[in-house]
Every structure is written in structure tokens, then in C-alpha cells.
Amino acid sequence: MDKYIIQGLNPLEGEIKVGGSKNAALPIIAASLLADSGVVLEDIPRLRDVTNLCSIIEEMGAKVKRDRNRIEIDPTAVSKTEADHELARKLRASYYILGVMLAKSGHARTTLPGGCNIGNRPIDLHLKGFRALGAEVNLDHGVVDVKADNLTGAEIYLDYPSVGATINIMIAASRAEGKTVIENAAREPEIVDLANFLTVMGAKIKGVGTDIIKIEGVDEMHGVEHRIIPDRIEAGTYMIASAITAGDVFVRNVLTEHVKPLIAKMHEMGITVEEDIAGVRVKASKNLKSVDVKTLPYPGFPTDMQSQMMALLTQTDETSLIIETVWENRFMHVDELKRMGADIKIDGHSALIKPGRLSGAEVRATDLRAGAALILAGLAAEGQTEVKDIYHVERGYENIEKRLRGVGASINKVSE
Ligand SMILES: CC(=O)N[C@H]1[C@@H](OP(=O)(O)OP(=O)(O)OC[C@H]2O[C@@H](n3ccc(=O)[nH]c3=O)[C@H](O)[C@@H]2O)O[C@H](CO)[C@@H](O)[C@@H]1O
Ligand SMILES: C=C(OP(=O)(O)O)C(=O)O
Numbered sequence: 277m278d279k280y281i282i283q284g285l286n287p288l289e290g291e292i293k294v295g296g297s298k299n300a301a302l303p304i305i306a307a308s309l310l311a312d313s314g315v316v317l318e319d320i321p322r323l324r325d326v327t328n329l330c331s332i333i334e335e336m337g338a339k340v341k342r343d344r345n346r347i348e349i350d351p352t353a354v355s356k357t358e359a360d361h362e363l364a365r366k367l368r369a370s371y372y373i374l375g376v377m378l379a380k381s382g383h384a385r386t387t388l389p390g391g392c393n394i395g396n397r398p399i400d401l402h403l404k405g406f407r408a409l410g411a412e413v414n415l416d417h418g419v420v421d422v423k424a425d426n427l428t429g430a431e432i433y434l435d436y437p438s439v440g441a442t443i444n445i446m447i448a449a450s451r452a453e454g455k456t457v458i459e460n461a462a463r464e465p466e467i468v469d470l471a472n473f474l475t476v477m478g479a480k481i482k483g484v485g486t487d488i489i490k491i492e493g494v495d496e497m498h499g500v501e502h503r504i505i506p507d508r509i510e511a512g513t514y515m516i517a518s519a520i521t522a523g524d525v526f527v528r529n530v531l532t533e534h535v536k537p538l539i540a541k542m543h544e545m546g547i548t549v550e551e552d553i554a555g556v557r558v559k560a561s562k563n564l565k566s567v568d569v570k571t572l573p574y575p576g577f578p579t580d581m582q583s584q585m586m587a588l589l590t591q592t593d594e595t596s597l598i599i600e601t602v603w604e605n606r607f608m609h610v611d612e613l614k615r616m617g618a619d620i621k622i623d624g625h626s627a628l629i630k631p632g633r634l635s636g637a638e639v640r641a642t643d644l645r646a647g648a649a650l651i652l653a654g655l656a657a658e659g660q661t662e663v664k665d666i667y668h669v670e671r672g673y674e675n676i677e678k679r680l681r682g683v684g685a686s687i688n689k690v691s692e
Pocket of ligand 2: 299367394645
């Protein structure tokens with residue numbers, strides 16, 4: 277088992293380049309199966325989730341060629357409509373196979389997906405969408421089976437703007453007969469990137485980025501080349517790495533529009549954030565003001581930045597409050613941060629963070645962003661921090677230790 281060893285208190289300086297977005301790359305890789313010829317994807321991050329999804333589609337018959345951050349997918353020989361259950365359990369995004377294969381072949385089957393253990397993660401809204409499009413849906417002993425002779429456009433209202441449900445329904449509807457309207461749709465940038473990709477392939481989609489998406493089904497989709505958008509959560513994590521060490525780091529390859537909620541909070545905290553066409557420069561002193569944060573669907577403050585923000589809020593002048601509204605079990609990093617000396621109290625969906633010095637300790641990444649928060653805390657702690665169970669971190673960050681070392685952090689990956 278690998279772990280990270282971090283020696284804290286080095287102010288970070290220099291430049292870090294952010295890679296392509298995990299949560300945009302995954303649905304786009306899955307949706308490539310809809311093309312009638314080859315697809316080329318650039319800026320695909322080299323992550324465990326990507327490797328597992330590629331293995332799933334290869335096992336279904338796709339030919340996949342990976343060369344660094346480029347992937348070529350030839351979906352013409354895809355014959356299976358079922359995703360390998362062992363692999364599908366390793367990531368959340370395996371459930372996009374449902375929408376894709378339902379649209380392509382009228383049948384799809386997979387086990388309930390994996391992903392971070394951050395709360396109850398039902399897929400009822402995905403299934404409601406498939407049913408509305410005319411599919412027969414069976415969920416039995418954790419295995420989902422969806423089938424339809426024909427998919428027909430429908431009006432679908434989502435009770436919550438779910439990212440995954442919006443994506444799955446948008447993909448299925450892109451090949452349905454007639455028009456589909458998704459109301460209360462999620463507005464995340466990753467959904468916009470997927471819609472742009474599908475549109476170049478031949479889909480007819482309007483309204484992405486708003487809460488009403490309209491899709492006119494088409495019969496054919498062709499192979500295209502597409503570059504994945506930069507990862508806004510990876511960018512935010514490195515922005516916090518600079519701030520938490522009172523550093524001065526230029527984070528390159530950031531669409532600043534996508535990190536506005538974090539930039540706004542950083543301004544409130546007294547951190548200097550200079551926005552540039554190529555990225556953001558984050559420069560901080562040791563005197564940070566406390567702030568309150570509430571996670572919300574985009575364009576609100578992202579839940580995927582909550583744990584990293586909590587690490588930063590341990591280093592302010594007064595008590596801060598975080599309210600987590602998206603996932604009911606996303607405070608698992610709190611006990612680990614406490615091992616490092618943090619003073620945090622949880623009350624239901626709220627966490628009260630009192631400022632104080634952090635000191636190095638042995639901690640465990642309980643999920644992907646929890647792991648990122650512990651690395652950040654380690655950078656600000658006195659002494660040595662060991663972060664274990666880093667396979668969670670590797671689901672979402674490509675070479676995080678190398679990137680942080682490049683700006684002066686003392687962090688090494690070692691095998692236990
Ligand atoms: C692979 C990927 O892109 N993962 C992201 C995606 O997860 P994911 O797509 O799973 O998250 P959703 O937006 O679907 O979930 C948000 C909320 O909706 C609820 N819900 C969801 C679906 C459903 O059918 N029924 C239901 O009740 C969930 O329990 C949760 O409370 O968006 C989350 C919210 O920004 C992020 O934290 C994840 O990093
Ligand atoms: C929760 C996350 O991922 P997943 O939905 O893949 O578990 C995340 O990226 O923070």
C-alpha cells in the first residue's frame with residue numbers, strides 16, 4: 277500500500293498545471309460508444325477511474341488506444357450491452373454505460389456503481405428519466421437492467437439537479453425519437469462539456485448550463501476529436517495549496533469562470549487572486565479571515581471542494597462555519613483533521629471550525645477529496661504527516677505529489 281509523506285511549513289511558489297476534468301472525461305469516454313467511427317479525446321487525465329472505465333468499454337468490444345493524455349476509441353465493434361460488475365463497482369461513472377447502451381442498442385445492464393462513500397447515493401432520478409423515455413427498468417439485487425425497443429422524447433422534471441441523472445438522461449435522449457425536456461437540470465461545467473462533445477458528434481441539444489435542457493433525438497452520431505475542459509476541482513485544490521502555505525502559485529490551465537465560488541471566498545478571506553486568461557495566481561499571507569461556506573449545486577460552492585476548504589479554514593483568525601447540503605456523510609475527513617490538532621465540531625450538516633496550529637500525524641484518506649484535504653493540512657502542519665489509503669486520491673488527481681513538489685512542497689509517495 278502506498279502512502280504520502282509530507283513535511284509541512286514550506287511556502288509554495290511557482291507554477292502548477294492542471295489537467296483535464298475527471299468528471300467531464302468519464303461521461304465523454306462512455307458517450308464515445310455512440311459514434312459510428314473513431315473518437316479522439318485529448319487532455320484525458322491519467323487516473324484510476326479513467327483506466328477502469330476504459331477497461332469496461334474494452335471488455336464490451338471497444339478498441340482503446342491510450343498515449344499519455346490522449347485516447348483513441350474505436351466503438352464500431354462494441355457488441356456487449358453489459359458492463360463488467362467488478363470493474364463497474366470501482367467507480368461512480370460506470371453508470372453512464374446505462375444511458376449510452378440504452379441509446380445505442382436498446383439494452384444495458386450493470387451493477388450499482390461505486391465511487392466515494394459520501395452518503396446515500398441513489399439512482400432513482402436516472403431510472404425515472406429512463407422510464408419516462410419509454411424504457412423498462414429493473415433493479416434487482418443491486419443489478420440494473422434497462423431495455424426499450426424505442427426511446428421516445430419526454431418531459432422530465434428532476435426533483436434535485438443531479439449531475440449524474442442529467443448526464444444519463446441527456447445521453448439517452450440524444451438518440452430518442454422526438455424532443456426531450458429536462459427541467460431542474462444540473463448546470464455543472466462538466467455537463468456543458470459533454471453536451472458540446474455530443475453536439476459535434478451530431479446531437480441536437482439546447483439550454484445546457486441552464487436548468488432547462490432541450491434535446492432533439494437524432495439517428496446517427498459520428499466520430500470526432502475533442503479536448504476535455506480543465507478540472508476545476510483539481511485547480512481549486514492547488515489554489516488552496518498556495519493559500520494554506522502562505523505561498524504564491526500560478527495555477528495554469530484554469531477556466532476562472534468555473535472556480536468563481538472559490539475565488540469569491542478567497543477574496544473574503546483576504547487572499548490575493550489574480551485572474552488571467554491562462555489561469556489564476558493565488559498569493560496569501562498568514563493572516564486569513566474566517567468565512568462561512570455552504571455547498572450547493574453549480575454555480576454554488578462545490579461540495580467536491582468542501583473538505584479542502586475545511587483544511588484551509590483551520591488556518592484563519594476566527595471560527596468558520598461549513599454547511600454541507602449535497603451529501604449527508606461528507607465530513608469523514610473531520611476525525612482525521614482532528615488527529616492533526618484541528619478543532620472542529622460537527623452538528624448534523626454543519627461543521628464549526630476553530631482556528632489553531634496543525635501538527636503532523638498519521639491519517640487515512642477516507643475518500644478522494646478527504647485525501648486531498650489531508651495533503652493540504654499536511655502542507656500547513658508542523659512536522660511530518662503520513663497520509664494512508666491514497667488509492668482514493670489517485671482516483672482523481674494525476675501525480676499530485678509531483679505537481680506539488682514542483683512548487684516546493686516536501687511530499688513523497690512511498691510503499692509501505
Ligand atoms: C462522477 C461525478 O461526476 N461525480 C460528481 C457528481 O456525483 P453524482 O452525479 O453522483 O451526484 P448527484 O448530483 O447525482 O447527487 C447530488 C444529490 O442528489 C441526490 N440524488 C442523485 C441522484 C439520484 O438519482 N437521486 C438522488 O437523490 C444524491 O443523493 C445527492 O444528495 O456530482 C456530485 C455533486 O456535485 C459530485 O460530488 C461528484 O463528484
Ligand atoms: C465524489 C467524487 O467522485 P465520485 O462521484 O466519482 O465518487 C469527487 O470527484 O469528489
